[in-house]
Amino acid sequence: KKRWLPGCASGNIITAVAMTEPGTGSDLAAIRTIAVKDGKDYVINGQKTFISNGINCDLVIVAVKTDTKAEPPFKGISLLCVEAGTPGFEKGRKLDKMGFHSQDTAELNFVDCRVPVANLLGEEGQGFFYLMKKLQGERLVTSIMAQSMAEAMLQMTIKYSRERTIFGKPISSFQHNTFKIVEMATEIELGRTFLDNLICDYIAGEDIVMKVSMAKAWIPEMANRVAYQCVQLHGGYGYMEEYPICRFARDVRVIPIFAGTTEGMKVIVGKMMGL
Missing domain, CATH: 2.40.110.10 (Butyryl-CoA Dehydrogenase, subunit A, domain 2)
Structure with missing residues (x-):
């Protein structure tokens, strides 16, 4: 030390x-x-x-x-x-x-x-036990990372959708696009609420293995769904490196893989449920 x-x-x-x-x-x-x-x-x-x-x-x-x-x-x-x-x-x-x-x-x-x-x-x-114990903190951090990226992607997309016009109207005003934005906002709010509760449990020293595995399985996947829709709403500009959403979409893809894959997290939760 x-x-x-x-x-x-x-x-x-x-x-x-x-x-x-x-x-x-x-x-x-x-x-x-x-x-x-x-x-x-x-x-x-x-x-x-x-x-x-x-x-x-x-x-x-x-x-x-x-x-x-x-x-x-x-x-x-x-x-x-x-x-x-x-x-x-x-x-x-x-x-x-x-x-x-x-x-x-x-x-x-x-x-x-x-x-x-x-x-x-x-x-x-004892190395395996040390790693398994501390990986819960890593999975919490990566879930926070995914949640933060999802929130940032939504905000930049809302801003773009309000400013970009097509057929004389902001693209956010078209019902289909409005619904997509609302759906993303709802999932993001659910993720934030679950994550805030999980952070409180972690600070309190509670066993978070099952909940953090759920978070790591769901929040990064949600962030990738958000990335897909946000790029789509940006249209061709979303595929250009000069727009931040392009980088976000590339970077967020790995989060369901590192620090424990989505599938691995579901296996942990399933075992803890006695399945």
Whole structure:
């Protein structure tokens, strides 16, 4: 904590969390990156992909298998802190994404990467539980992100629809378009109400796993429906990069995918409902 947290808080240390691998996404227990203890070190070998801040990170928390024979497999997962510049740690290709161009996403490679045993975050074999506990906060943040984007897209579209005229009338005045805007506004209001309640539960320290999974499954999908309709209401201008709605539509598409897919969230909710 003394070594890294002050820099994380000040912004001098950029961090990344490396979980996803080329063949492993939602099924975290199936990761193949291993860390073998060798004296006072761990030796890491494996590959990660889709890692946010992968190129710019100064410190990466890597999910590894420290016990490849653990049953069930998730009990063999640990978290190791690896600093940029560590021999054997290579920042690979910066991925060319559809959106989110302001944030780098990268492949990371570990080839006989040696880190001290002291770089173990928490206890060995507890990495899966740490991640599952803290992912609820990440899913709340991404739901807030989607909700905020939906609200912003609606506002810019209402403004455009009032100013743009066709056949001598604002496009917002045509009943079909009015209904579309009202439908979006209704869904957005529902999302905001649910999210505000969820934030209160989180602040109160309540268990939010089921509700936050519902939020992550529904709000980003709602934001993508809003993006589609807002681009449509902008017409050809909505497809032009000079209009913000174009970027919003590209950027919002990934939110139902990262931090837990829509489908994964529904599986969690279904299990908690006893289905």
